[in-house]
Amino acid sequence: MFKKEINIMVNNEHYVREVAVNRTLLEFLREDLGLTGAKEGCNEGECGACTVLVDGKPVNSCLMLAVEADGSYILTIEGLAKGDLLHPLQQAFIDEGAVQCGFCTPGMIMTAKAILDEYGNPSEKEIRKLMEGNLCRCTGYTRVIKTVKKTAEALAAK
Amino acid sequence: MIARFDYHVPASLDEACALKKEYGNTGIVVAGGSDVYAKMHLGDHLYDHVIDIKKIEDMQGIRWSETEGLSLGAAVTHHEIERHPVIKERYDVLVQGVRTIGSLQVRNRGTIGGNICTAAPSADGIGPLLVLDASCVIHGLGGERTVPLKDFFTGPKQTVLADDEVLVRVTVPTPAPSYGGAYFKYGRRNAMEIALLGISVYLEVADDGKTCSAMRIALGTSAPIPIRAQKTEAYYIGKDLSDRQVVEAASSIILEDASPRNSWRADGEFRRSLLKLLVPRTVRTAYGALTRE
Ligand SMILES: Cc1cc2nc3c(=O)[nH]c(=O)nc-3n(C[C@H](O)[C@H](O)[C@H](O)COP(=O)(O)OP(=O)(O)OC[C@H]3O[C@@H](n4cnc5c(N)ncnc54)[C@H](O)[C@@H]3O)c2cc1C
Ligand code: FES
Ligand code: FES
Numbered sequence: 001m002f003k004k005e006i007n008i009m010v011n012n013e014h015y016v017r018e019v020a021v022n023r024t025l026l027e028f029l030r031e032d033l034g035l036t037g038a039k040e041g042c043n044e045g046e047c048g049a050c051t052v053l054v055d056g057k058p059v060n061s062c063l064m065l066a067v068e069a070d071g072s073y074i075l076t077i078e079g080l081a082k083g084d085l086l087h088p089l090q091q092a093f094i095d096e097g098a099v100q101c102g103f104c105t106p107g108m109i110m111t112a113k114a115i116l117d118e119y120g121n122p123s124e125k126e127i128r129k130l131m132e133g134n135l136c137r138c139t140g141y142t143r144v145i146k147t148v149k150k151t152a153e154a155l156a157a158k
Numbered sequence: 159m160i161a162r163f164d165y166h167v168p169a170s171l172d173e174a175c176a177l178k179k180e181y182g183n184t185g186i187v188v189a190g191g192s193d194v195y196a197k198m199h200l201g202d203h204l205y206d207h208v209i210d211i212k213k214i215e216d217m218q219g220i221r222w223s224e225t226e227g228l229s230l231g232a233a234v235t236h237h238e239i240e241r242h243p244v245i246k247e248r249y250d251v252l253v254q255g256v257r258t259i260g261s262l263q264v265r266n267r268g269t270i271g272g273n274i275c276t277a278a279p280s281a282d283g284i285g286p287l288l289v290l291d292a293s294c295v296i297h298g299l300g301g302e303r304t305v306p307l308k309d310f311f312t313g314p315k316q317t318v319l320a321d322d323e324v325l326v327r328v329t330v331p332t333p334a335p336s337y338g339g340a341y342f343k344y345g346r347r348n349a350m351e352i353a354l355l356g357i358s359v360y361l362e363v364a365d366d367g368k369t370c371s372a373m374r375i376a377l378g379t380s381a382p383i384p385i386r387a388q389k390t391e392a393y394y395i396g397k398d399l400s401d402r403q404v405v406e407a408a409s410s411i412i413l414e415d416a417s418p419r420n421s422w423r424a425d426g427e428f429r430r431s432l433l434k435l436l437v438p439r440t441v442r443t444a445y446g447a448l449t450r451e
Contacts, residue, residue, distance in 0.1 A: 001165055021165035021208075024195075043199040045192060045264055057237070057266045063195045064267065067165060068210070111262065133261020 006070040010035070011079025019066045025059075026050045028066035029076060037077035037106040041135070048134035051107035052076045058114040060133075077106035080113065089113055089151050098147040100138035108134045112148045121156035124149050160198045166209045171297045171326060174211050179299065179322035181207040187324060188212070189233050190267040192260070193276050216297070216326050217271065220245070228330040232271025236283065237262065239270060249330065250447075251339030251358060255286035258343045258353075271325045274307070277315045277383065284384045285358030286341050288376035292330045298323040311383035334372070337362045338448035342440040344432055355379050355418075355432050359444040361399070367448075368400040375441070380416035380433060387415035390437065399445045408441070409434035 005018050010033060019028055024043075029035045029052065041047035043062045050062045053075040080087040089109050092098070099105050108131070115122060115130045122130065127148050128141075136144060168174035178187055185207035188194045197203040211217060217233040222244045230239070236256040239245055246253055259265055259273070259282050273283035274294070284307070292307045299322045307328070310317055319325065333339075338361045345351030356378030364371045373394040375387040393411050397404050418429035 002162065004165070020162070022160045022162050024160065027159070044196045045260065048261065048263060051263055054266075058263050059266050060192075060263045062199070063192055063264075065160075065165075065191070065195070068191070115262070130262050133263045 004067045004070070006067055008066075008069055008071070009073045011074070011076060021065065021067050023066045024062055025052070025054075025064045025066050025069050025074070026061035028069075029061060029074070032066075035076050035078050038110075039103055039106065041103070045133075046135070047104075047107075048111065049104055049107045051110045051134065053110055053114055056114065056117065058111045075110070075113075077109060080109065087113070088155060089116070089148070092147045092151045092154075093144075096143055096147040096150070098139060098143040104134060104136040104138075108136065108144055112151075115148070116152050116155060121152045127152075160195060161201070161204050163205055163208050166207060167213065168209060168211060169214070171214060171216055171324065172299065174209060174214060174324055175297060175299050175322045177207070177209045178324065181209070182321060185209055187275075189217075189269040189272040190235065192264050192268040193272060211324060212269065224332055227332045230270050230328045230330070232274075232325045232327060233269050234271075236265035236268050236270065236273070240265065248333060249286075249290060249339075251341055251360060251444075252283070252286040252290060252330075254339070254341035255282045255343075255356075255358065258282045258341070258351075270328060274310065274328065275317060275319070275325055277311050277317050279314075279382060279384055280353045280356065280379045281384065282341070282343060282353060282356055282378070285356050285376035285378045286339070287328060287330065288384060288386055289339070289358045289360035289374040290330045290333060291374070292328050294325055295327040295329060296323050297326045302326070304329075308386055314382040316383075333360070334362050336448065337372075338444035338446070340440050340444035340447055342436060342443065344436060353379050355429060355436065357436055357440040359440045361394070361441065361444050361448075363399060363445075363448065368398050370394045370397050370399050373441075375437065377416050377433070377437075380418045380429065385416060387412060387437070389414045394441070399441070402442070405441055405445070406438045408438050412437045 039049035041049035045060045045063045051058050052061045054072050186205040187209045189212045212233040217231045219231050221229040236259050239256050240253050273281050294305050340359045342357045343353045344355040358376040360374040362372035373391045390411050412433050419426045
């Protein structure tokens with residue numbers, strides 16, 4: 001088959017769409033659904049700018065086909081805030097100045113969210129290791145890692 | 159963009175094998191796709207047919223029992239392996255290896271079967287499985303066969319898999335209650351790095367706590383295929399592993415097992431000195447990691 005109908009939940013919205021089988025999940029999100037938060041940096045799995053969560057797990061959406069996400073729940077940066085209330089990670093990235101040009105930020109925040117969900121309150125060293133798949137050309141990482149750590153601590157204290 | 163292809167999702171092993179045989183060089187088997195789709199994006203490695211096998215039941219799941227050992231479905235991801243409680247406790251050297259693969263995102267998609275079948279000399283999942291004495295369960299149209307992992311690779315990026323065969327599971331015997339394991343990946347930076355050298359060690363000692371009674375060493379990126387360093391392994395048997403000089407002395411033997419050549423990543427001379435330095439060091443790390451009752 002060259003096209004296939006997929007059934008997919010994206011940020012709490014249900015979609016039934018026909019897609020070309022060679023369409024990546026990233027292309028589907030950006031071009032078919034207009035969700036342009038996830039970015040295309042390399043299309044090789046190197047930069048992490050395209051990171052979204054598939055059934056809670058961070059993946060490079062450039063290396064996955066839309067048809068492979070059939071039946072899955074996708075969370076992108078657009079689905080993180082609750083109305084006007086930003087997710088604690090989003091708010092912290094702003095408050096701590098962990099965003100410069102912002103190109104890497106959606107991917108960074110999605111990976112960070114998955115890490116906090118899975119590991120709770122990991123050490124700074126663990127955060128560094130787990131976020132190695134998200135490249136940033138601007139911040140030098142220090143602020144990003146500190147912000148994630150601080151948010152993890154705040155959430156764990158709740 | 160990935161060039162157009164026809165997409166097949168076989169429901170059974172036999173169906174997958176039949177499709178693989180039918181499409182031959184015009185088709186490619188895909189599990190996690192972290193290797194295949196990345197290459198397709200680059201525009202080389204184009205295929206008319208993608209055969210997606212990762213939903214096949216027989217390739218799923220991690221099974222373990224003391225008597226049967228570990229059985230990993232070929233479609234099990236690296237992240238499932240690194241998070242598995244029994245693997246962490248009993249097969250730590252495998253966790254050390256797969257943890258170094260790509261990134262969390264890559265490990266959530268990349269599978270152990272894909273890592274083995276890519277047959278890259280640098281694959282970080284292969285060395286640990288080699289020293290754990292793993293075997294490959296292979297399915298073809300004629301039935302099933304089991305091949306020791308050390309015999310699975312036949313040449314650069316070449317495996318024993320026939321036109322109609324896929325890898326179904328990887329089995330790993332239960333290691334000794336007390337053993338030392340270590341994986342050392344040498345790269346230029348800490349993140350997202352293809353190994354310039356990957357060294358895996360598994361060792362056991364006698365009751366005195368220091369005389370080597372079993373030694374298995376695997377080397378990645380030291381030859382066209384992942385290899386076991388059998389001469390070096392033999393040297394260590396019966397030796398006192400608590401004696402640093404004795405451990406270091408293997409550096410004069412290691413080049414009989416492997417003589418890495420030049421590549422764009424590093425020249426052979428550099429890799430040879432790394433081997434002499436790092437193989438004994440990894441043996442020392444494994445000895446230090448020995449689980450003692
Ligand atoms: C950014 C990035 C970083 C990476 N870093 C590392 C690294 O540090 N270390 C490392 O070892 N690897 C690395 N890789 C390579 C790759 O991710 C791993 O080798 C991974 O395990 C491949 O698994 P997969 O399921 O994604 O394979 P796929 O891409 O699905 O397949 C790979 C190959 O195996 C074949 N295949 C897969 N499953 C089977 C099966 N069951 N039977 C028969 N043939 C099969 C396919 O036909 C194909 O030839 C990296 C990749 C990327 C994109
Ligand atoms: S665009 Fe997907 S990892 Fe760079
Ligand atoms: S803020 Fe610019 S790439 Fe990270």
